[in-house]
Amino acid sequence: RGNAYLERQAARESNARTYPRRIPLALQQAQGVYLRDTQGQVFIDCLAGAGTLALGHNHPATLEAIRRVLDSGLPLHTLDLTTPVKDRFVEELFDCLPEPLAARGRIQFCGPTGADAIEAALKLVKTATGRRGVWAFSGAYHGMTQGALAITGNLSPKQPFGGSPGDVQFLPYPYDYRCPFGLGGEAGVDAGLHYIEQLLDDPEAGVLPPAAIVVEAVQGEGGVIPAPWRWLQGLREITRRRGVALILDEVQSGFARTGRMFAFEHAGITPDVLVLSKAIGGGLPLSVVVYDESLDAWAPGAHAGTFRGNQLAMAAGTATLQTLRSEQLASHAGAMGERLRGHLLQLQRDHACIGQVRGTGLMLGMEIVDPEPPATRTGAHPPDTALARSLQQQCLRQGVILELGGRHGAVVRLLPPLIITAEEIDIVAERIERALRAARL
Numbered sequence: 001r002g003n004a005y006l007e008r009q010a011a012r013e014s015n016a017r018t019y020p021r022r023i024p025l026a027l028q029q030a031q032g033v034y035l036r037d038t039q040g041q042v043f044i045d046c047l048a049g050a051g052t053l054a055l056g057h058n059h060p061a062t063l064e065a066i067r068r069v070l071d072s073g074l075p076l077h078t079l080d081l082t083t084p085v086k087d088r089f090v091e092e093l094f095d096c097l098p099e100p101l102a103a104r105g106r107i108q109f110c111g112p113t114g115a116d117a118i119e120a121a122l123k124l125v126k127t128a129t130g131r132r133g134v135w136a137f138s139g140a141y142h143g144m145t146q147g148a149l150a151i152t153g154n155l156s157p158k159q160p161f162g163g164s165p166g167d168v169q170f171l172p173y174p175y176d177y178r179c180p181f182g183l184g185g186e187a188g189v190d191a192g193l194h195y196i197e198q199l200l201d202d203p204e205a206g207v208l209p210p211a212a213i214v215v216e217a218v219q220g221e222g223g224v225i226p227a228p229w230r231w232l233q234g235l236r237e238i239t240r241r242r243g244v245a246l247i248l249d250e251v252q253s254g255f256a257r258t259g260r261m262f263a264f265e266h267a268g269i270t271p272d273v274l275v276l277s278k279a280i281g282g283g284l285p286l287s288v289v290v291y292d293e294s295l296d297a298w299a300p301g302a303h304a305g306t307f308r309g310n311q312l313a314m315a316a317g318t319a320t321l322q323t324l325r326s327e328q329l330a331s332h333a334g335a336m337g338e339r340l341r342g343h344l345l346q347l348q349r350d351h352a353c354i355g356q357v358r359g360t361g362l363m364l365g366m367e368i369v370d371p372e373p374p375a376t377r378t379g380a381h382p383p384d385t386a387l388a389r390s391l392q393q394q395c396l397r398q399g400v401i402l403e404l405g406g407r408h409g410a411v412v413r414l415l416p417p418l419i420i421t422a423e424e425i426d427i428v429a430e431r432i433e434r435a436l437r438a439a440r441l
């Protein structure tokens with residue numbers, strides 16, 4: 001569109017740019033679920049900082065909290081020293097945690113990103129158990145640093161760096177639609193749990209017991225795949241019985257997005273280690289690990305970092321967590337998610353290229369397939385990446401920003417701000433429908 005900002009971006013910025021390739025916008029203004037670009041087009045933002053902006057853009061509570069810090073004379077840089085703002089943030093976060101984590105949890109501030117917190121979690125469990133191995137799941141996404149890449153269950157981003165650094169064993173994730181065992185539903189859940197149990201118990205399997213198993217309760221980047229709650233309960237049981245720590249990566253699924261404060265609460269389990277980022281900083285960079293006090297085996301200073309005290313992020317985070325609770329946004333996200341899912345299921349009935357609609361709360365996905373080739377035993381058709389990309393572009397033309405994910409980039413992911421209204425949900429669905437018709441022409 002001859003946009004000078006985009007031209008200068010392409011000229012100066014690294015080829016590693018990710019979002020600008022498929023979402024070629026220069027942004028100017030934002031409020032709530034709406035984003036306006038420099039050319040005046042308004043979009044409904046169903047990406048929301050990759051699930052970061054729980055309260056949407058520029059929520060008054062977040063802005064007010066940031067302004068209060070700026071006007072208070074508080075040092076903005078504090079390393080990991082404490083302040084009244086940090087103290088308040090920790091209080092608020094612990095008020096959001098279910099028991100027994102609220103009573104037994106320890107918090108560690110990490111560098112500002114989700115990947116930083118993943119690195120800390122991996123080092124923590126290795127320190128606490130004296131074991132080196134970590135088990136992770138196919139299709140998982142945990143970040144782009146080397147340790148986080150090692151447990152990311154997708155070869156393409158890590159192949160140039162020597163495959164899998166570290167002692168990592170991958171396990172099949174319970175992806176019902178393309179089940180690794182060729183089984184759907186309950187049989188797939190049983191087979192998956194049985195496989196993990198055997199690997200842990202059979203010395204002939206050739207792997208040492210791990211320090212931890214790390215899992216997303218809902219795979220996000222991997223294609224919005226919720227783990228069946230019974231499978232998570234089984235995984236919790238299996239790890240508890242063998243003294244293997246269970247790390248839940250709720251960087252994306254945490255903080256009311258799935259209709260509960262944390263996705264693991266749907267399964268009624270408690271992780272040993274909880275990895276949190278994105279929404280926790282109200283749009284500013286912040287990440288933490290919360291873990292059971294029995295794992296606190298660090299030597300003092302064993303995991304350092306300069307940027308673990310972002311006061312603005314903590315203030316914005318406190319305001320976000322307060323608002324999530326006072327406005328009951330977890331149940332709102334659950335209700336809005338059901339409404340959007342209803343629309344998407346209707347679209348699926350009308351369009352054979354929608355293979356599966358899935359997700360929980362406002363973390364929803366739609367797998368785009370080629371319906372011509374016959375389905376597998378679990379009813380899956382081959383992914384149609386080209387159609388998914390075309391759909392994304394058509395959505396953009398209709399004024400909806402959304403992202404793709406999944407192993408073949410063929411899953412449309414919807415992560416709108418949790419404050420989205422029923423009317424806005426209906427508009428998003430109408431626009432997706434129009435985009436679908438245009439993409440299939």
Ligand code: PMP
Pocket residue numbers: 050112113114115116118141142143144216220221249250251252253277278
């Ligand atoms: N874990 C999960 C589940 C994520 O979705 C992401 C980011 N999409 C990360 C970790 C990494 O976070 P960051 O990009 O902040 O490093």
